[in-house]
Amino acid sequence: MDKLNILGACLTVFATVLTIWSYLFLSNIPLTALGVGLIVLGVSFILTPTHPIPPHTVRALLEGATLNIEALLEELNISNRGYYVRAADERVYVLIPIGRDAGPPSREFEVKGLIAKNNDRRYLIVIPPSSEIIQVEEVSKAGFNDALSYVLVDLTELAESVETSSGERFIVKVKKPRGYLTSLRFRNVLGSLEASIAASLLAKMYGVVRIVNEVDEGYERIITLEVF
Amino acid sequence: MDKNILFNIVLGTMIVSTVAVLSSLGEVRLDVYVSMYTLEYFVAKAVLRPRRRFFDILGLALFLVFSIIVCFRVWEILQA
Numbered sequence: 447m448d449k450l451n452i453l454g455a456c457l458t459v460f461a462t463v464l465t466i467w468s469y470l471f472l473s474n475i476p477l478t479a480l481g482v483g484l485i486v487l488g489v490s491f492i493l494t495p496t497h498p499i500p501p502h503t504v505r506a507l508l509e510g511a512t513l514n515i516e517a518l519l520e521e522l523n524i525s526n527r528g529y530y531v532r533a534a535d536e537r538v539y540v541l542i543p544i545g546r547d548a549g550p551p552s553r554e555f556e557v558k559g560l561i562a563k564n565n566d567r568r569y570l571i572v573i574p575p576s577s578e579i580i581q582v583e584e585v586s587k588a589g590f591n592d593a594l595s596y597v598l599v600d601l602t603e604l605a606e607s608v609e610t611s612s613g614e615r616f617i618v619k620v621k622k623p624r625g626y627l628t629s630l631r632f633r634n635v636l637g638s639l640e641a642s643i644a645a646s647l648l649a650k651m652y653g654v655v656r657i658v659n660e661v662d663e664g665y666e667r668i669i670t671l672e673v674f
Numbered sequence: 675m676d677k678n679i680l681f682n683i684v685l686g687t688m689i690v691s692t693v694a695v696l697s698s699l700g701e702v703r704l705d706v707y708v709s710m711y712t713l714e715y716f717v718a719k720a721v722l723r724p725r726r727r728f729f730d731i732l733g734l735a736l737f738l739v740f741s742i743i744v745c746f747r748v749w750e751i752l753q754a
Contacts, residue, residue, distance in 0.1 A: 475701075475702040475703070475704055475707075476693060476696070476697035476701075476707075478704060479692075479693055479696070479697070479707035479708075480690075480693045482708060483689035483690070483692070483707070483711055484689070486685070486689065486711050486715065486732065486736070487685060487686050487689055489731075489732045490685055490715075490732055491682055492727075493730065493732060494678045494681075494682060494724065494725070494727065495678065495725050495726070495727045600723060
């Protein structure tokens with residue numbers, strides 16, 4: 447427990463005494479109301495996490511995670527666009543076709559090693575940087591728009607706001623994206639960080655997803671996602 | 675400034691201002707004060723979106739109290 451929480455606890459105790467005293471013995475409603483207000487404030491202090499992981503740190507960790515994948519893709523000279531697939535263990539993987547892209551993989555693949563064989567096709571298995579973030583409780587219970595907004599706006603501050611629409615394809619409009627990727631091959635294969643998170647979330651809900659394209663228009667990034 | 679700290683500062687300012695304004699107007703109904711606190715809490719929360727250590731029990735408590743106050747008011751109107 448640190449200073450802010452101790453302050454909150456002291457304020458709550460003091461305010462409780464003030465409220466009871468001013469109501470029972472002084473019959474002073476404004477003073478009672480002040481006591482109630484201070485109880486609200488004290489509890490709010492207690493509920494406030496004092497050392498949350500700053501969003502820029504989460505962002506930096508995500509950006510750092512892309513560098514390993516970038517190195518692997520460079521080494522194997524892979525440049526096909528990957529498919530985000532929810533596996534039997536409920537975790538999302540990116541399956542990148544090796545050689546010619548012959549369409550999306552099925553969800554039944556064995557997560558063993560780096561290469562998966564699926565319908566006589568070979569795929570490189572990569573765990574996307576956002577694979578664990580999308581497992582948190584706030585995200586797993588929410589709908590696509592709310593979950594994406596929580597991760598991109600609140601948790602990582604990768605964007606100012608997010609808007610999604612679904613039709614034949616899912617369109618995600620990310621306002622003022624802040625992700626900074628130096629990994630060009632990562633961006634070509636797994637998409638930008640914002641697109642990768644959106645695709646991971648959608649894959650967690652629908653199974654197999656691919657980023658069709660990403661277009662930057664002024665302060666907005668428009669991401670098109672296809673569900674198979 | 676950290677938005678969690680900012681939220682508490684804004685909330686504190688709003689609560690003290692509410693008490694100052696309403697008491698200067700001679701308001702003696704406690705439910706008016708509590709209703710205003712509830713409104714301010716949810717407005718500040720919607721705008722600043724502070725993080726919470728665990729489930730927001732304060733928001734739930736304020737909402738329940740506010741609901742009870744509204745129910746009483748409606749009941750009073752129906753009785754009149």
